[in-house]
Amino acid sequence: MSSLVKGLFDKHQKVKGTVVLMQKNVLDINELTAAQSAGGVVDSFFDFVGDAAGTVADTATSLFRRSVALWLISATVADGKTGKGKVGEKTYLASVITSLPTLGDKQNAFSIEFEWDNDMGTPGAFYIENYLQGGEFFLVSLTLEDVPNHGTINFVCNSWVYNAKNYKTKRIFFANKTYLPSETPAPLVYYRQEELKTLRGDGTGERKEWERIYDYDVYNDLGDVDKNASLARPVVGGSSTLPYPRRGRTGRKAARKDPKSESRSDTVYLPRDESFGHTKSSDFLVHILKSASQNVIPRLRSIVTLQFHEPEFNTFEDVRSLYEGGIRLPTDILSELSPIPLFKELFRTDGEAALKFPPPKVIQVDHSAWMTDEEFAREMIAGVNPHIIKKLLEFPPKSKLDTQLFGNNTSTITKEHLQPNMVGVTVEQAIQNNKLFILDHHDPLFPYLRKINATETKAYATRTILFLQDDGTLKPLAIELSRPHPQGDSFGPVSKVYLPASEGVEASIWLLAKAYVIVNDSCYHQLVSHWLNTHAVVEPFVIATNRHLSVVHPIHKLLLPHYRDTMNINALARNVLVNAEGIIESTFLWGKYALEMSSVVYKDWVFTEQGLPNDLIKRGVAVEDPTSAYGLRLLIEDYPYASDGLEIWAAIKSWVDEYVNFYYKSDASIAQDSELQAFWKELVEVGHGDLKNATWWFKMQTREELIEACTTLIWIASALHAAVNFGQYPYGGYIVNRPTKSRRFMPEQGSPEYDELAKDYQKSYLRTITPKNDTLTDLTIIEVLSRHASDEQYLGERIEGDLWTSDSQPKESFKRFGKKLAEIEQKLIQRNNDETLRNRNGPVKMPYTLLYPSSEEGLTCRGIPNSVSI
Structure with a gap:
């Protein structure tokens, strides 16, 4: 032929x-x-x-x-x-x-x-x-x-x-x-640009279910003023007073009684591919969360209040009965609730018809070890909020609050308070030798204390000073509790310092002082460490990426796994968790001021400091040291979150470094990448627009900047979120260990409350912290939030398997990344078996597993998902 x-x-x-x-x-x-x-x-x-x-x-x-x-x-x-x-x-x-x-x-x-x-x-x-x-x-x-x-x-x-x-x-x-963009085959250039144009939309109209439009809006949908004036909430974002990251725009009509706020509805628009639904288990998890907030929790409250007439726990054993025997339910209540999916896991199946929660890890070995000072301090570096503690740089600790508005907020803790428990070391020597640390929950809370204490809750701003002992553990030395001055904020706080005690009523007073600290830590954890610093700050990245980085762009492919389900879980949170009178407002101390207070903290958020090494250096718990692993030396050597986290951080950065340098052969190619520049410009100026004038933003002109930015974002969405999320139930499921509310002030000698404390410290403690109704709500929700779905995608995995790119070198780099994570996991297991590292397990005998990369389905207290997916 x-x-x-x-x-x-x-x-x-x-x-x-x-x-x-x-x-x-x-x-x-x-x-x-x-x-x-x-x-x-x-x-x-x-x-x-x-x-x-x-x-x-x-x-x-x-x-x-x-x-x-x-x-x-x-x-x-x-x-x-x-x-x-x-x-x-x-x-x-x-x-x-x-x-x-x-x-x-x-x-x-x-x-x-x-x-x-x-x-x-x-x-x-x-x-x-x-x-x-x-x-x-x-x-x-x-x-x-x-x-x-x-x-x-x-x-x-x-x-x-x-x-x-x-x-x-x-x-x-x-x-x-x-x-x-510059390498796109000419016949595809038009299609690439048109698809991005479609994803950006025109910024008008109410979004429809089938649309795929990504756009920005402020948090103006948390309140429901049309339903009730008490549900009005300020707009968060869009001002220097209450700045915030942007959320996805839905375009719902304005509220009738407040044109600045968006009206609420049962469904919230999401770009269609951001919603749960690609797999059955993710949908089911969301359904459970919805049913818990809308059906289960209101019924639980009525059961406790109406059926049992027992709104309070009286003993710690009463609290533990939630896991050991449960709450027995009348047959009519059981038949009403049993069809709800969440209750199938909570109900016993042996015919006793009892509502029962799984025992939290913190009490699985020892019921009372949580009460020790060592465990109280250990959870500051190996608990669910392990990245707040700082090195004490000056003494006494000072405040950054405006003195004209809030008076002199310098700490009243003295050397005489501290030095008797410092084994002969002076305060000056301890500061010089990096032995003193502080958990400071004073400044963010104090301006709101008067408002908070006008409700049924009663709280203090707190400072806790700790001493690093020779065995590597931290010992609390003093706790300062501060209240607003009765004559006005400008007079400064009224403060009192409490010291450790192990016997008599003083020991009970000390236990209560620690509880006030943990309540503040629980609120800061939930609203700042968890919600703001992972969920909320990532959403603008999701939006900007989809608006400006084509699906064929290498950075889109790099970041895509780390966005999975984030916009959806955030939309759900705005509907049932962080909304007016939602779960968080109802059961946490900050109440109706919760989002507003997190907004005030966001003023000081710095993206470049969210990466682990920079965070450790900023807090003074590590110093630069070229001779040490990862270029850092930890001042608290046995710091589980930091030491495990540095392993994960280094693995992420190595993977990102190889990836970025494969596609970008020079710094000039960064500056010339039109999509990357548009993405970064809009992220800074719109997505995090309330901070757009900050000088710390990367200029995005070099490969080093891109590598650091992508590594930081991946760290936030994966490891940081895992560290602050999946330990919620293991640590906080036992409410006496991590209470979320305080309802009474510290009892004064001669008062009935003081006599009650001396007579029955457990009852007094339980009357002070989160009540039974709120405890049941907390446990129900954080058990769901602490679980891994069966379809979870973990760090080092991709839902697309080996087909996410056709380039062989990045695929090989990604496989090496996965192997490195498996090696790290074995290394972390070995650390937890090292008995010389006392902070790895602590008095509760609970190994630090939150940064193990892998996990099975369920409530495991381990595993690093790729994204903020729950």
Whole structure:
């Protein structure tokens, strides 16, 4: 056959492919369980899906054939008129493939054939249109086989596709190639830019469920003034007075009674691919959280108040009965609550009909070790809020509060208070030798104390001084409790210092003093360390990335796993956790001022200090030392969070360094990257716009800056969040160990409260801290928040497997990163077995496992997910 004739025959070729998708009904647990029924809805779901492969295939074939169309787009051959890549012929899905070995659970695979002439070049993208009436599906991937002169091409999609009539432009997906903007094949430039334009939207209108628009707004949807004037809350963000990171814009109409606030609704818009729903377990976890806040908790309160007439715990044993015997429920209450999914885990199944929580790790070995001074101090460096303690730099500790408004807030702790317990060391010597540390919860709280104490809660601003002993443990030396002056804030605080005691009523007083400290630490942890410094600060990065970094941009591919589910869990939090009279306001000391107080703290947030090494140096708990591992020397050598965290930080940075340097060959390529520059400019000026004038922002002109910024962001979203989240129930599930409220002031000698304390310290302690109703609420919520879903993606893993990029070198680097994390985990296990490291387990015999990279499903107190996903 002549070459001419052969060319004529070869010109018209077919490219075979496989499309993998999942039907909506397989995924949408929220809809399936909306009726709160354990029976009918779920049964009908399984009836529809069917157990037999033939049934699934028949259903899928009839549902999707000629209802889903695709067009291939060339990456190498442009239309002569427009310069855009040539678009191939419209093609429909063909038959269902039931034997694909890589097919995931509940996924359907379809064969497809494209007409693709030789002169069309190599496909680099495709359009897809869904003609199903009212039905969306989750598009997993398209794989093209035997593409002429190329071989296999993979398109990783992982996106919801709605009916075509809902879109102004066709849905487009790109092959798993990675390009800097300047390196994009010319035929794909238009498509790359248009997709980003679609994702940015025009900033107007109320967003609809099927949209994929990313935009910014302030936190003006926390209150509900239209429902009740008491639910009014100030707008957080958009001002120098109450600055805040931005959240995703929904465009809901303004509240009738407050035009600056957004009206509330049961559903909150999210760009569709940010919502739970790609897997069953994530949806189910959210459903549990919703049912807990809307159904379970109100019922629990009525059970305690109306049925049992016991609004208080009387002994620590009463608290432990929640785990050991539970609360026995009347049959009518049981039948009402048992269909709710969360209660299936809380109910005993032995016929005793008792509400029971899992025993928290902090009391699994010893019921009373939490009360020791050593454990009180150890949890400041190995607990759920381990990055607040600082080295004491000056004595006495001073305040940064405005003296004209709040008077002199210098600490009243004296050398005479401290030195008797410092084994002959003076305060000056201890400061010089890095032996004194402070847990300071004074300045953020003091300006709000008068308001807080006007409610049913009663609190103090606190300072705690600790001494680093020769055995590596920390010993608390003194606690200062401060209240506003009765004559006004400008007179400064009224303060009193409490010292350790082990016997008599003084020991009970000391236990209460520690409780006031922990209440403050619990609130700061939940609203600042956890919510603000991980959840809220990451959301602008998610938005800016999607608005300005194309899916084929290397930094988009690097950061994408670390955004998974963050916008969704944040939207849910605004609806049921941090909203007016939500879970946090109802059960934590800061109450209605919670978000406002976190906003005040955000004024001092510095992105460049969120990376672990810089954080340790800022707090004075480490110093730069080129001869030490990671260039730092810890001043508290046995500091579990810091020593474990440095291992993780170094692994992340090494991976990011290799990745960035593969794609950027010079610093000039950073400055010339138009998408990266637009991303960073908008992140600083809009996403974190209230801090845009800060001089510490990276200028994003060098590879070093990009590496540090990406490492810091990944650290925040993964390891930092893991450290402050997954220990909530293991440590705080025993409410006496980490109370969230204080309701009485310290008893004064001669008062009835003092006599009660002397007579029954447990009862007095329990009357002071979080009451029973709030305890049940706290336990219910933090148990859910401390769990890993079965589909969790951990650091070193990617949901796309090996197909996230076609570049082999970054894939090999990522595999090395995963292996390094596995090695680190073994190293951390060995540390926890070293008995000379007393802070690793402490008196409670609870090893520090929160920074172990891997985990199983459930309540494990370990594991580093890629993202802020719960």
